[in-house]
Amino acid sequence: MEKIAQLRCVACATAYPRDTEHLTCPRCGLGGVLDIEYDYEHIRERGFGPEKLKNSPHRSLWRYLDLLPLPDDVALPSLEVGFTPIYPAPRLAERLGVSRLLIKDDTRQPTASFKDRASSVAVLKARSLGVSEIACASTGNAASSLAGWSAHLGLKAYIFVPASAPEAKVVQLRIFQSKVLLVEGSYDEAWDLCQTAAGVFGWYNRNAAVNPAMVEGKKTCGLEIAEQLGEKIPDWVSVSVGDGCTIAGIWKGLCEMKRFGFIPRLPRLLATQAKGANPIERAFLAGKEDIEPQPAQTLADSISVGHPRNSRKALKALRESAGKVVSVSDEEILGAIHELASTTGVFGEPAGVAGIAGIRRAREEGIIKEGESVLHVVTGNGLKDIQSAVRAANVPVHRVKGLSDVEAVVRGS
Ligand SMILES: *Cc1c(COP(=O)(O)O)cnc(C)c1O
Numbered sequence: 264m265e266k267i268a269q270l271r272c273v274a275c276a277t278a279y280p281r282d283t284e285h286l287t288c289p290r291c292g293l294g295g296v297l298d299i300e301y302d303y304e305h306i307r308e309r310g311f312g313p314e315k316l317k318n319s320p321h322r323s324l325w326r327y328l329d330l331l332p333l334p335d336d337v338a339l340p341s342l343e344v345g346f347t348p349i350y351p352a353p354r355l356a357e358r359l360g361v362s363r364l365l366i367k368d369d370t371r372q373p374t375a376s377f378k379d380r381a382s383s384v385a386v387l388k389a390r391s392l393g394v395s396e397i398a399c400a401s402t403g404n405a406a407s408s409l410a411g412w413s414a415h416l417g418l419k420a421y422i423f424v425p426a427s428a429p430e431a432k433v434v435q436l437r438i439f440q441s442k443v444l445l446v447e448g449s450y451d452e453a454w455d456l457c458q459t460a461a462g463v464f465g466w467y468n469r470n471a472a473v474n475p476a477m478v479e480g481k482k483t484c485g486l487e488i489a490e491q492l493g494e495k496i497p498d499w500v501s502v503s504v505g506d507g508c509t510i511a512g513i514w515k516g517l518c519e520m521k522r523f524g525f526i527p528r529l530p531r532l533l534a535t536q537a538k539g540a541n542p543i544e545r546a547f548l549a550g551k552e553d554i555e556p557q558p559a560q561t562l563a564d565s566i567s568v569g570h571p572r573n574s575r576k577a578l579k580a581l582r583e584s585a586g587k588v589v590s591v592s593d594e595e596i597l598g599a600i601h602e603l604a605s606t607t608g609v610f611g612e613p614a615g616v617a618g619i620a621g622i623r624r625a626r627e628e629g630i631i632k633e634g635e636s637v638l639h640v641v642t643g644n645g646l647k648d649i650q651s652a653v654r655a656a657n658v659p660v661h662r663v664k665g666l667s668d669v670e671a672v673v674r675g676s
């Protein structure tokens with residue numbers, strides 16, 4: 264794969280050849296996440312650029328195959344993924360006090376979360392390596408996503424989730440026929456167990472923080488934002504943060520598209536964490552490279568991460584983009600579910616909307632200035648966590664029997 268130059272450890276900067284078998288840096292262990300470095304000159308010579316994309320046959324993330332760690336002749340899956348729409352949200356913008364707000368809707372991915380971007384790349388990667396068994400640990404969405412993509416391609420998936428994962432996400436795992444391992448413990452414990460088991464049983468490891476190909480899948484969101492908006496790229500891009508792979512991936516995608524001339528300037532990143540799970544915010548504010556793990560406590564299960572596995576990449580992206588981190592309470596997150604849904608028609612899960620509460624906070628704290636524009640990525644579908652949505656939907660329903668009851672409701676409104 265000539266488009267890849269080498270892989271580099273984010274901790275010690277050692278470079279490894281493109282065909283390295285290591286997933287993480289052997290010197291640094293799991294802290295040594297590898298980053299795939301491309302030969303952009305080569306990719307340019309192959310013709311990648313605005314003109315080529317305009318003529319792409321794919322209305323999916325496969326339009327960016329030039330920038331993904333997969334062979335050119337890879338057999339692509341037919342399940343649609345990526346190239347999700349971006350909507351203006353003027354009524355919500357007004358409520359949040361920002362001049363222009365855009366919503367990128369990743370709730371409509373095939374398994375209803377952003378994670379399909381990484382899983383779709385993972386299963387193709389596994390298949391191209393001739394592997395038929397794949398594993399991951401997840402708070403829920405990476406799991407249900409990998410389960411769906413494994414079902415699509417006929418791979419066997421071993422999935423480790425905390426026993427507390429929302430029911431809808433566990434149902435997805437079962438309906439897609441994966442091997443579900445419910446771990447009595449936190450996501451952080453599920454992650455450790457999966458890591459060990461993958462080593463023992465020789466499964467292909469989809470854990471986003473240790474598998475460098477995963478961030479490449481996630482970066483397609485940044486590639487899309489740049490291609491779809493071009494010169495209208497907003498001042499800020501907002502996303503909620505757990506392990507940190509999503510924000511790091513989006514940043515990498517945006518940087519690549521700037522390099523290829525799709526956007527004139529780079530936006531700043533706004534990261535939102537839950538107050539009860541904010542190790543990346545703490546490290547960022549303290550100016551530190553390393554996070555201090557903490558017990559995680561938030562109803563936003565997808566970002567309930569006390570020991571983020573990709574904090575280095577996330578912190579680097581935040582610093583490079585002159586970004587900011589804010590944290591919000593569970594109450595604010597519940598409010599944001601309702602606020603986003605009722606003003607845009609997009610129904611997000613708690614982690615998908617935490618950044619909406621984050622935008623309000625950033626505006627109040629003067630981080631987002633008067634007149635600045637923001638795009639928020641809604642990373643997961645609200646139907647994945649009905650329990651939280653029920654708590655958020657504090658709107659009365661009316662029990663009616665006949666027309667007179669209906670009339671009473673109409674007059675009352
Ligand atoms: C995984 C996830 C995130 C956070 O991504 P990280 O890479 O863990 O930072 C945000 N929202 C949803 C819905 C997710 O599933």
Ligand SMILES: [Zn+2]
Binds near residue numbers: 275289
């Ligand atoms: Zn290293």
